[in-house]
Amino acid sequence: GAGVSQTPSNKVTEKGKYVELRCDPISGHTALYWYRQSLGQGPEFLIYFQGTGAADDSGLPNDRFFAVRPEGSVSTLKIQRTERGDSAVYLCASSLYGTASYEQYFGPGTRLTVT
Amino acid sequence: SQKIEQNSEALNIQEGKTATLTCNYTNYSPAYLQWYRQDPGRGPVFLLLIRENEKEKRKERLKVTFDTTLKQSLFHITASQPADSATYLCALGGSGSARQLTFGSGTQLTVLP
Numbered sequence: 138g139a140g141v142s143q144t145p146s147n148k149v150t151e152k153g154k155y156v157e158l159r160c161d162p163i164s165g166h167t168a169l170y171w172y173r174q175s176l177g178q179g180p181e182f183l184i185y186f187q188g189t190g191a192a193d194d195s196g197l198p199n200d201r202f203f204a205v206r207p208e209g210s211v212s213t214l215k216i217q218r219t220e221r222g223d224s225a226v227y228l229c230a231s232s233l234y235g236t237a238s239y240e241q242y243f244g245p246g247t248r249l250t251v252t
Numbered sequence: 253s254q255k256i257e258q259n260s261e262a263l264n265i266q267e268g269k270t271a272t273l274t275c276n277y278t279n280y281s282p283a284y285l286q287w288y289r290q291d292p293g294r295g296p297v298f299l300l301l302i303r304e305n306e307k308e309k310r311k312e313r314l315k316v317t318f319d320t321t322l323k324q325s326l327f328h329i330t331a332s333q334p335a336d337s338a339t340y341l342c343a344l345g346g347s348g349s350a351r352q353l354t355f356g357s358g359t360q361l362t363v364l365p
Binding site: 142166170172177178179180181182185187192193196228230232234239240241242243244245246 | 256261284286288293294295296297298301341342345351352353354355356357358
């Protein structure tokens, strides 16, 4: 079946602009995660959705970052007033929810470059 | 603060040998630990999960150990092949509703033919 997909694969934007990154999880996966990965580092947690609600948004670095998942499937990560330090690969992952379903399935990521 | 350390940024081994990767953590009590593989330009791919009450897990040529006293996990790839060359990430997970993972920075493994 289809895996997690993310669009766009690459995004170049100017400092101060607004960007939206999209994630399509695996069908039936109720849990969805956003991570950010800088070069040479492991993924860093941003936000976790269970269904439509954000169960944990403690990883969002500041109020310029916001994410939604209105119908419990597709999610959009929104970044306002982008800064050069926001440049990174943004990864989305999904998983089933339950005590036996902890592995996460990652998408290929969106490489964001802020110039 | 929580800290996860993975041994050396890069590890080179000869084909056929066993690769051993280390993951140490501090200020954390994970309910489980996972290992992922990441190839350049791709997202991480899940390999193995081991829970806090388990000592060892195996899957084909892979073996993971978990010592919650030492706060360490070892990841072994036996009979390594050049196709095993990738970055391997250790990730810690909490219990209950805390489903997000905390990742180490990874170890880049190169298996030389």
